[in-house]
Amino acid sequence: MDHPVERVRVTFGLSGPLIYASVLDLGRLWERLLRRAGVPLAYTQGYSPHPRFQFASPLPVGYSSECEVMDIWLDRRVDLKELARKMVGQSPAGLTVREVAEVPLPAPYPQATLRAAEYRVQLESPASVAEIDAAIERLLAQTSIERRRVRKKGQLQSYDLRPLIHSVRHEGVDGNRHRLWVDVQCGPRGSGRPEEIVEAMGVDASHVAIHRIRLVWGEREEKQA
Amino acid sequence: MQLSEERLHELLANVQKPLRYVGQEWNSITKEWADASVRLVLAYPDLYEIGMSNLGLAILYDLVNRHDDWLVERAYAPWTDMEAAMRAAGVPLFALESRRAVADFDVVGFSLQYELNYTNVPNMLDLAGLAPLAADRPAALPVVIGGGSGTYNPEPLADLFDAMVIGEGEEVLPELLAAVEAFKAEEGAGGSKDALLRRLAAIEGVYVPSHYAPREDGSVTPLGEDAPASVRRRIARRLGPVPTRPIVPTMQVVHDRAVVEIQRGCSRGCRFCQAGMIYRPVRERPVTEVLDAVDEVLANTGHTEVGLLSLSSSDHSGIAEIVQGVLARHEGRRVAVSLPSLRIDSFSVQLAEMIQSTRKTGFTFAPEAGSQRLRDVINKGVTEDDLLRTAEAAFSAGWNRIKVYFMIGLPTETDDDVLEMARLIRTLQALGRKVRGRTVDIGVSVSTFVPKPHTPFQWAPLAERNTIERRQALLREHARGRGIHLSWSDWDNTWLEALLSRGDRRLGRVLLRAWQLGARFDAWSEHFRPDLWRQALEEEGIDARAYTARERCIDEPLPWDVIDMGVRRAYLLREWQRAACGEVTGDCRDECRGCGIMAAYVSAGDGADASWRCP
Numbered sequence: 048m049d050h051p052v053e054r055v056r057v058t059f060g061l062s063g064p065l066i067y068a069s070v071l072d073l074g075r076l077w078e079r080l081l082r083r084a085g086v087p088l089a090y091t092q093g094y095s096p097h098p099r100f101q102f103a104s105p106l107p108v109g110y111s112s113e114c115e116v117m118d119i120w121l122d123r124r125v126d127l128k129e130l131a132r133k134m135v136g137q138s139p140a141g142l143t144v145r146e147v148a149e150v151p152l153p154a155p156y157p158q159a160t161l162r163a164a165e166y167r168v169q170l171e172s173p174a175s176v177a178e179i180d181a182a183i184e185r186l187l188a189q190t191s192i193e194r195r196r197v198r199k200k201g202q203l204q205s206y207d208l209r210p211l212i213h214s215v216r217h218e219g220v221d222g223n224r225h226r227l228w229v230d231v232q233c234g235p236r237g238s239g240r241p242e243e244i245v246e247a248m249g250v251d252a253s254h255v256a257i258h259r260i261r262l263v264w265g266e267r268e269e270k271q272a
Numbered sequence: 273m274q275l276s277e278e279r280l281h282e283l284l285a286n287v288q289k290p291l292r293y294v295g296q297e298w299n300s301i302t303k304e305w306a307d308a309s310v311r312l313v314l315a316y317p318d319l320y321e322i323g324m325s326n327l328g329l330a331i332l333y334d335l336v337n338r339h340d341d342w343l344v345e346r347a348y349a350p351w352t353d354m355e356a357a358m359r360a361a362g363v364p365l366f367a368l369e370s371r372r373a374v375a376d377f378d379v380v381g382f383s384l385q386y387e388l389n390y391t392n393v394p395n396m397l398d399l400a401g402l403a404p405l406a407a408d409r410p411a412a413l414p415v416v417i418g419g420g421s422g423t424y425n426p427e428p429l430a431d432l433f434d435a436m437v438i439g440e441g442e443e444v445l446p447e448l449l450a451a452v453e454a455f456k457a458e459e460g461a462g463g464s465k466d467a468l469l470r471r472l473a474a475i476e477g478v479y480v481p482s483h484y485a486p487r488e489d490g491s492v493t494p495l496g497e498d499a500p501a502s503v504r505r506r507i508a509r510r511l512g513p514v515p516t517r518p519i520v521p522t523m524q525v526v527h528d529r530a531v532v533e534i535q536r537g538c539s540r541g542c543r544f545c546q547a548g549m550i551y552r553p554v555r556e557r558p559v560t561e562v563l564d565a566v567d568e569v570l571a572n573t574g575h576t577e578v579g580l581l582s583l584s585s586s587d588h589s590g591i592a593e594i595v596q597g598v599l600a601r602h603e604g605r606r607v608a609v610s611l612p613s614l615r616i617d618s619f620s621v622q623l624a625e626m627i628q629s630t631r632k633t634g635f636t637f638a639p640e641a642g643s644q645r646l647r648d649v650i651n652k653g654v655t656e657d658d659l660l661r662t663a664e665a666a667f668s669a670g671w672n673r674i675k676v677y678f679m680i681g682l683p684t685e686t687d688d689d690v691l692e693m694a695r696l697i698r699t700l701q702a703l704g705r706k707v708r709g710r711t712v713d714i715g716v717s718v719s720t721f722v723p724k725p726h727t728p729f730q731w732a733p734l735a736e737r738n739t740i741e742r743r744q745a746l747l748r749e750h751a752r753g754r755g756i757h758l759s760w761s762d763w764d765n766t767w768l769e770a771l772l773s774r775g776d777r778r779l780g781r782v783l784l785r786a787w788q789l790g791a792r793f794d795a796w797s798e799h800f801r802p803d804l805w806r807q808a809l810e811e812e813g814i815d816a817r818a819y820t821a822r823e824r825c826i827d828e829p830l831p832w833d834v835i836d837m838g839v840r841r842a843y844l845l846r847e848w849q850r851a852a853c854g855e856v857t858g859d860c861r862d863e864c865r866g867c868g869i870m871a872a873y874v875s876a877g878d879g880a881d882a883s884w885r886c887p
Contacts, residue, residue, distance in 0.1 A: 063277065063294075063296065064291070064294035064295065064296040064297075064522065065522065066281075067284065067290040067291045067294060068291065068522055068523075071524070072291065072522050072523055072524070075522075075524070075528075076522055078574065078576070079298070079520060079573060079574030079575065079576075080298075080574060081574070082570075082574035082575075082576070083571065083572070083573070083574040090606060096606065108290075109285070109290075137298075137574075139296065139297065139298040139520075139522070140296035141296065254282055254285070256281070
């Protein structure tokens with residue numbers, strides 16, 4: 048029990064009620080799900096043991112996703128197909144298990160080499176396609192975009208959003224619902240948030256729905272210590 | 273009316289803790305609306321995270337869902353940010369499962385557990401688009417009912433409810449739903465409310481407030497043949513099945529664990545304790561049933577902690593077997609066991625040692641009063657010697673932290689009793705330092721006694737504010753030292769709890785007025801506005817002191833006399849008189865003390881159920 052013997056990478060989607068789950072809520076949810084499924088979870092040692100899993104990148108509350116990644120460490124080897132079947136059987140509404148794969152035990156943590164994330168942003172706006180395109184062009188033409196975000200303890204901290212934006216595209220429109228595709232930096236050196244981009248574009252948007260499509264890992268990133 | 277998922281997401285965009293409002297948790301059940309013959313919404317007048325920790329609602333949710341034709345959903349009080357968003361968008365209170373409007377259900381059933389939640393009842397009805405007063409709701413359906421310990425003095429809420437369930441819901445609710453089902457089938461949508469209420473009044477354990485008129489003295493009188501002189505509390509002869517597929521909340525709730533009720537009722541007879549009187553008789557769940565239920569509930573929820581619930585855990589005759597059994601069956605699976613309400617004895621320390629290998633939480637016990645004289649008055653049945661030996665055993669077993677519960681404002685209490693309490697606290701601190709060789713942490717929680725209906729102290733007054741504040745100051749002065757942490761209840765909270773728990777039907781107008789003035793979530797300090805209550809009392813011309821500060825005469829009619837708890841008034845009175853003389857009454861498992869339960873619930877020639885602990 049002291050040394051996990053297998054590590055499994057789970058890719059899953061979050062939608063419906065679970066878009067409001069914080070990373071803490073999801074940790075509890077997964078622990079309970081895996082216990083119900085009878086998965087031999089490895090626990091950390093020490094005063095208050097907790098199950099060993101790592102999320103690649105906590106999804107901001109309110110976002111949906113089809114590409115969340117979590118590694119779990121197990122005390123016993125399991126059949127992956129059986130594991131996936133059990134997970135699906137114990138998944139609450141809003142959780143979709145998409146892929147289960149073995150990862151070598153010494154591989155870096157999933158968050159360590161994460162580089163970028165792609166999002167689909169749906170916004171309701173009276174603006175025309177041309178106006179949105181122009182807003183994107185203006186946004187990308189800037190060399191720095193100062194934004195403030197609330198850090199822990201409620202203080203505001205300013206940061207430059209521009210270097211976090213890789214690319215923004217207008218994908219299509221249906222009535223007043225515009226679809227944008229956004230590619231931002233995501234990982235240990237900072238993450239760009241799509242709703243900040245929408246705000247920085249300065250378009251009049253009433254309802255914004257953000258969906259994470261893809262996480263991108265980089266080969267050249269620093270190795271885990 | 274059904275709220276779309278998209279509109280819900282819009283509402284939640286700027287609301288704290290949106291998981292309170294989205295439902296679809298693991299083990300929640302959404303039945304087909306059109307297929308149900310009766311539709312019940314269980315409403316809890318507090319936040320989701322409080323209501324989801326209530327075992328009674330989990331039992332009823334499970335029970336009603338077992339009937340294929342019946343549908344049950346949940347609704348909680350939205351926090352003020354969500355309420356504002358809903359009112360601004362014109363969205364009525366909805367049930368979590370189907371997101372249908374609460375007003376679309378046949379039965380709206382409120383769980384009434386705590387007086388400081390009461391203003392959330394009219395607020396939730398209003399949010400649902402229903403008139404808060406029963407008399408202003410002419411249609412038969414939805415019928416608004418209340419249940420839970422709050423109904424044991426139904427009068428302050430009587431004007432809001434069409435009917436109230438008196439006693440254990442497992443017994444009454446299925447009969448009530450069957451009656452509503454029959455009413456719908458036989459009378460159709462146009463059936464009259466009078467006809468429905470007559471059907472409900474015919475069920476044993478249902479109180480229909482409109483069938484009674486208040487008297488000048490605060491009691492009520494039956495208005496016609498449909499109204500029995502009193503309504504007797506219903507009880508389950510034996511504990512029903514454990515809900516082993518309870519809903520697993522996604523957000524953190526107050527009691528985030530699996531729960532198995534191992535025993536209902538308590539045989540100790542503490543004179544201040546309402547639970548000890550109103551949940552009689554003591555009914556034990558057999559050991560094997562408990563162990564199997566624990567296995568199932570852990571397997572079905574994935575919880576890492578199971579609470580073995582009762583009013584006095586160490587009193588279950590098989591408690592050691594239960595604790596050892598749970599630990600043995602789940603060894604190596606990291607399951608924590610919690611046992612609330614341990615007695616003050618060394619056996620309890622042994623039990624606590626078994627379940628807590630890490631000593632993470634403090635060891636808790638409740639001497640309630642500081643002096644032996646006062647502990648005898650309240651019939652606590654614990655000596656200072658018991659207390660010190662138990663504390664010493666806990667310190668020796670490795671606890672550095674203990675938590676002690678006391679009350680002030682008890683009948684006959686003097687400042688000397690409070691000084692004794694301070695001395696006892698300092699003795700505990702010194703004992704801890706001696707045993708542990710370091711400063712120990714002594715958490716002392718001092719609440720203010722509220723005389724509750726259906727207890728031997730129901731005739732007692734609430735202590736005066738200046739008395740309470742002086743005694744709190746005495747404790748601050750005399751019970752201090754390294755490691756001692758005192759906490760106490762706020763006077764205004766205590767006052768309002770006393771007012772509402774001891775009130776009569778006139779207080780319904782005050783409640784409604786306070787709500788109209790803006791009172792809600794009174795249990796939450798950020799929202800509690802005692803000034804609104806004082807204003808409401810003044811506007812309605814009601815003197816609160818007549819309810820709180822006055823000792824009631826023993827021959828005076830009481831507002832809650834219409835409710836027959838199965839415990840005799842003569843027994844309560846005898847205990848009240850014994851209290852005055854400081855005479856202790858022993859545990860009723862040793863010898864029957866004649867409280868009346870056997871006479872009320874056991875017919876001649878028939879014994880008590882084997883699960884009862886009545887001798």
